[in-house]
Amino acid sequence: MELEWLADRFGDKGALLIGGAIIGALFGAFAQQSRFCLRAAAIEFSRGQVGGKMAIWLIVFSTAIAGTMLLSAFGMFTATEARQLASPQSLSGAAIGGLLFGTGMVLARGCSSRLLVLSATGNLRALLSGLVFAVVAQASLHGFLSPLRDALASPLTTLSIGSNDLLTLFGISEIIALTxxxxxxxxxxxxxxWRKIGLWKTITAFAVGACIPLAWWFTKSMTTIAFEPVQLEALSFTGPSANTLMLFLSEPGSMIDFDVGLVPGVFIGAFIAALVTGELELQGFEGGGSMRRYLAGAALMGFGGMLAGGCAVGAGVTGASIFALTAWVTLFAIWIAAATTDWVVDRKLPARKARSQARSVAGEAQLSDLQPGM
Structure with missing residues (x-):
């Protein structure tokens, strides 16, 4: 088998790194071309529209779940071996973390995966926000924010309900779910x-979703040939971003795995796609207020994603593809927070500011009319 040759040639860790980089590159290229973005879909939906952005997200979401379930049906993947189902997960962390992540996603104008893709095209706002996201995620995992994360995650876990498998909890068969x-x-x-998003965007959105079962298949296959234990996983960007950051601060070769290959792979794939299509463009912040907004959003996503156990992709697509209850709770919380933040920050407050400015201008005009002519 090709994977056995890869493992023999580069070792188990090297094979995982290469596999993560290749799958990441595919995800990055297709995500850049399809404009896949949960934030854009959530805002579009919250504003009473069901348009192209929503269609793209739904294609990715349903393709990921369908592909994962087909893998399971053909015996090529066992969902119960995944971390989300094999060990207890935090329900309180999923809810609170999802709310924080959704809020941060709107403030930063993109989720963690979208920031990574945008940074590869020359968006310096996304690049700096992504670095802040990774730093806060690492601080939440092993740093000074970890006690707060543990305190918020501990009150309610899946141990209290017996399982994190949504299908098992509700007695739904896999056939019905797949249908x-x-x-x-x-x-x-x-x-x-109907929304005429175009054949290319439809194909690339489908390809983005297919990267999830591809990653499941790859890591599952590696578990059967590797000498050391391999974690069964797919795509996520909270933990991998933190691990990739620590790679540059740790002893060389000490953290080589699928996650560490994934993040650079996404960046490279998005960069190549943007280069080929002529979409590379340097972009910066528009002022201090804009910078504060982006960095605050990135920090909220870093902590929220680590608390929830996944980001918009890690929980919202990967975790949802195996019907992990906490992943669906996180996804639901992200949608609620994103819609609420958009309404308050980007719609209500600007409208109130505009009305205040209009009244101020009107008042100045009245004072000018009352003043005697010179």
Missing amino acids: FVLVGLVASLSLAL
Whole structure:
């Protein structure tokens, strides 16, 4: 097998690194071309629209779940071996972390994966925000924020309900679940056709979603040939971003694995896609207020993603693909927080400011009319 040759040639860790980089590059390239973004979809939906951004997200989401379930149906993947189902998870952390992440996602104008993709195209706002995200995520995992994360995660876990498997908890068979997912995929493709997002964006959105079962298959295959234990996982960007950051601060070779290959792979893939299509462009902050907003959002995402156990992709797509209850709780909380933050920060406050300025201008005009002519 090719994977056995790869492991023999580069070692187990090297094979995981290469596999993570390749899958990451595919994800980065396709995400850059499809404009896949949970924030954009959530805002579009919260504003009473069901358009192209929503269609793209739904295609990615339903493709990831359908592909993962088909892997399971053919015996190529066992969902219960994944971390999200194999060990207790925090329900309180999922809810609170999802709310924080959704708020930060709107403030930073993109989730963690979107920031990584945008930074590869020359967006310096996204690059700096992504670095802040990784630093805060690492501080939440092993640093000074970890006690707060533990305190918020401990009150309610899946131990209290016996399982984190959504299908098991509600007694839903995999056949029924797969049927609904396939119907959802057809509906999302129909929406894409109706909204005329184009064949290329539809194909690349489908490819983004397919990266999730591809990653599941790869890491599952590595568990059968590696001499050392390999974590069964797919795509996520909170933990991997923190690990990639620590790679540059640790002894060389000490943290080589799938996660560390993933983040650079996404960056390289997005860069190549943008280069080929002529979309590279340097962009910076528009002022101090803009910078504060982006960095605050990135910090909220870093802590929230680590608290929830996943980001918009890690929980919202990867965790959802194996029907982990905490992942669906996180995803639901992200949508609620994103819609609320958009309404308050980007709609209500600007409208109130505009009305205040209009009244001020009107008042000045009245004072000018009352003043005697010279």
